Amino acid sequence: xxxxxxxxxxxxxxxxxxxxxKPNVVALMLLTSLIGMLLASYSLPSWQVLVxxxxxxxxxxxxxxxxxxxxxxxxxxxxxxTRNRPxxxxxxxxxxxLIFSFVLGSAGMALLVLFVNSLTAWLTLASLVGYALIYTMxxxxxxxxxxxxxxxxxxxxxxLGWTAVTGHVEGDALLLVLIIFAWTPPHxxxxxxxxxxxxxxxxxxxxxxxxxxxxxKLHILLYTLILxxxxxxxxxxxxxxxIYLISALLLGARFVQWSVRMLAGNVKHAAIKTFKYSITYxxxxxxxxxxxxxxxxxxxxx
Numbered sequence: 001x002x003x004x005x006x007x008x009x010x011x012x013x014x015x016x017x018x019x020x021x022k023p024n025v026v027a028l029m030l031l032t033s034l035i036g037m038l039l040a041s042y043s044l045p046s047w048q049v050l051v052x053x054x055x056x057x058x059x060x061x062x063x064x065x066x067x068x069x070x071x072x073x074x075x076x077x078x079x080x081x082t083r084n085r086p087x088x089x090x091x092x093x094x095x096x097x098l099i100f101s102f103v104l105g106s107a108g109m110a111l112l113v114l115f116v117n118s119l120t121a122w123l124t125l126a127s128l129v130g131y132a133l134i135y136t137m138x139x140x141x142x143x144x145x146x147x148x149x150x151x152x153x154x155x156x157x158x159x160l161g162w163t164a165v166t167g168h169v170e171g172d173a174l175l176l177v178l179i180i181f182a183w184t185p186p187h188x189x190x191x192x193x194x195x196x197x198x199x200x201x202x203x204x205x206x207x208x209x210x211x212x213x214x215x216x217k218l219h220i221l222l223y224t225l226i227l228x229x230x231x232x233x234x235x236x237x238x239x240x241x242x243i244y245l246i247s248a249l250l251l252g253a254r255f256v257q258w259s260v261r262m263l264a265g266n267v268k269h270a271a272i273k274t275f276k277y278s279i280t281y282x283x284x285x286x287x288x289x290x291x292x293x294x295x296x297x298x299x300x301x302x
Contacts, residue, residue, distance in 0.1 A: 020085075021065050028283070029057070032158045032161070033157040034054060036162040036173065037054075039162065052111050052115040053115075055108070056108040056109070056111035056120075064105075067133075069088075075204065080198060117164065123160055124160050127157075131154060141203070141204060144205045144206060147206075154180065155180035158286075159174065189220050190262070193216055224256050240296070255277065255278065261274075
């Protein structure tokens with residue numbers, strides 16, 4: 001038995017361990033974390049906060065991702081999107097993956113405590129526990145509202161970036177969290193519709209599995225409308241100005257358009273196209289926030 005496990009672990013290479021970290025997901029999280037840092041002040045943060053802060057947050061996010069691979073090993077083998085993951089295929093032994101996760105998480109926590117601040121470290125740890133344990137191990141299999149409740153953990157990165165700079169929680173930072181929190185359900189439910197049969201085959205109670213596609217599409221539209229309203233809050237509170245407002249309205253209108261198309265059912269593969277647009281939407285929305293933030297003092301001076 002030991003020799004078999006050893007043989008499996010020898011088949012792994014650095015690419016397998018990198019895949020365990022879900023680098024694309026972590027990269028999107030770090031983008032919002034970085035923007036949170038830059039929005040926290042009109043001056044650039046120190047290199048220590050920018051580099052070590054994001055490194056620590058990224059390592060802990062990667063640690064949570066590795067745990068997700070281990071917990072979802074059985075269902076990953078069934079789903080086409082995930083069946084080639086390293087743990088599911090046995091390239092990386094579950095125990096080795098957990099050790100790897102512990103090393104990543106410990107290193108990230110140490111970096112944040114020693115070189116950034118304790119508040120950011122503990123908030124990041126809470127986000128890790130929320131995603132890897134509460135969502136992945138319990139909520140995901142317990143309720144069709146899993147992604148709504150568990151989405152708070154994934155919405156934390158801009159707050160983490162903000163606290164890394166300021167050392168405390170502020171209202172503007174919570175607005176950024178609220179935007180991602182509202183964005184998560186329509187983003188993920190669009191993918192869940194596209195993969196409905198796979199989720200059903202492994203017994204995961206995603207909304208389209210338990211309540212049907214029409215019900216889910218309607219709620220995607222409703223959440224997208226809520227997101228459009230929430231995305232205007234930074235302008236209403238004075239956090240941002242017209243550059244962001246125009247961008248938020250245009251990007252949000254496009255998101256609503258995709259949601260309506262999906263509900264109407266007159267566009268082929270609308271669900272996966274909506275999912276892909278949702279990623280573009282979030283990236284461009286936060287970039288617009290950043291551009292507006294640094295342009296605002298110059299526009300006010302004119």
